[in-house]
Amino acid sequence: MKRTRRSTVGSLTALGIAGLAGCLDGGIVGSIREGGEAGEGGEAGEGAGSGTTGETGGSADGNDGSSDGTVPPTADGSRYLAYELDHLREESLSGGVGVDGIPSIDDPNFAPIDESNLVDDAPVFGVVRDGEAKAYPQHVLVHHEIVNDTLGGDPVAVTYCPLTGTTQGFERGATTFGVSGQLVNSNLIMYDRETESRWPQMLATGIDGSMYSETLREFPVVWTTLGEWRSERPDSAILTDDTGYARRYGNDPYGVYAPIGGYYAADETMFPALSTPEAGHAKSVVIGARSADGAVAFDKETLLAERVLEGRLEPADDDVVAVADPALSTGYVYRTPGDATVEPDGNGYRVEGGEAGSGGGFDADDLPLDRVLAFDAMWFAWAGFYPDTGFAGEHTEAGYGR
Template sequence: MRRAFLTLGLALWLAVPVVSLQAAPPSVVEPAVPLAHSLEAMRSAVRSGGPGKDGIPAIDRPRFESPAEADGWLDDRDRVIGYYRNGEARAYPQRILVWHEIVNDVVGGEPIGVTYCPLTGSALGFRRGDSEFGVSGRLLNSNLVMYDRATDSEWPQLLGVAISGPLLGRGLEPRRLIWTTWEAWKARHPETRVLSRDTGYVRNYRRDPYGDYNPVRGYYRPDSRRLFPVMAEDDRLPAKAMVLAFRDARSAAAVGLPALREAGVMRLSLGERAYLVIHDPGLDTGWVFHAPEGRDIDREALRFGPDGVSGPGIEGLEPVPAFQVMWFAWAAFHPDTRLIRESQPP
């Protein structure tokens, strides 16, 4: 493991920093996430991750290739981060993003920041407007701290809320990314375009300096130790166990993936709001909706397509941004999170 991190450090030292002067800030909104820690406390808890600012270079001019071309170097079991919008599908291989963490892309006519933190196993998308995101080289709760190149404000990826800079306290608009396998993504989206290894940087995209997801080993093992301190700890699950996480302005929830697979459909409440969580067996992820009590869902009639899940009882429900993440990181940001570990009937 030590040799792997030395290799990563050398590669990052050779990176060329990206400098971009822009006038337009990213698209921001009033944040709809609970803040268990004050902005000041979070700023104080930020730590250096090793590489300096832009030492991990974001991909600003992504190139793409066909599924047939990607099949030449991607294994069906390799992890990809998928995104679909307005008829366009993208696949961002984890083995590329582990070296870059951010792709500034345009999908379906909308500029989006595709972000991935290998230390927390989290992939989140954000509407970026005319701005771009870069990697600050700093971490909060072991999680990627991004910065926007227009204002230099800093954003922990898992929160999407600025903890410093001119946009302090403002939130980013989330976009749903899918953490799945290459086999599953191309089956759902046979027309997808795939991020090319022709990134403009010299990296060994055949290997992951932290370990492997195919099979799971190294840093990604559920029982392996984390590398950086966190603001809160919770031992209800192994630290690196993956959960499906979502939240509203006051509360947060995490659903264990084994429980979701077993249940297929779950109902739960956060405060006064009721939610419906549906397992997608094709992508092995979950879709979350605001759902009033008493709404009938015919599990056998559910259909899974490019836009997610549909079927009787789903029409008109408000989708809720959700994503998969390592348990320790989610619990560090949301120590009061509700955890669903056992299968619950709909």
């Protein structure tokens, strides 16, 4: 009896020690380092060009960062930022997990998409690069947020932040990205494992570390559904939940998308935003685009209903147009210099006055205009990062624009 009591007390003491260790270990909640390693700069909105060109809307080449490509390759110029980089770093806070507490998938496994047992409405993030198509299911990425993969022969990271509803692709060079455990404006702050610089996903810009103020090379990722992606890309592979980690992949800790519920439908956020828009549901979905000098958001549900929306990158006051792609329930953004106009033309689009001339029957993703990389985002997150953003369409309810 006595021995049992002592054992119990010993066990409880060990638990207490483990508990305190859990609290006091600074490694648990990775903190953004003080600015000792911060480089020069912090000026917002400087640099040339949006870095988004070509039919894929991907980033223009900048530099490889190092001769052996061990650091993430960077883009020419910078993205528009409404805040100083130091302010963004100061506004970063713990998301409740430590560095790599949400583990990235570094050894992804894929299966043919027609073997998937997901429902057709399940959200997936589709990518095509050099002819290779892949789909990344939201219900897997919500537990990992980053997949370090190889696409079209290139090392890339496909990323997803569930709290801001954003999925974006980045070139990663020879290194990999991980989840820092920190958030800013509710948005995932990634870190690269070579320099440990911190990169807020939506900004694609280093806010701390030796790559401070550098801009990552991005490529477009389409937020669509399994059924739509399978119809458009039957040759696609799909990420499986054979990740090496034990997870309840059928259980989304934040809510559910099909049908929408939980955090994804609530007008409240879990973490404070950098700024709050005057109108609009926090979780309504916009298709956002940014250049070096401005940002614009198109309400996704409005765009899918009206097919064409004109807007402006603000504060640059540059004209852009968004066109819907009903097959994938998404949209693409193009610059419209001069008096160029776009209007529906059957299932495609007609462009008048473009620099490449006028014509009709263009696919939504193949207009003869300069394409600006765009991605889905929850309205509160976009307006939080870009309070002076241009906006086009009507504010709608929570959802993913369908």
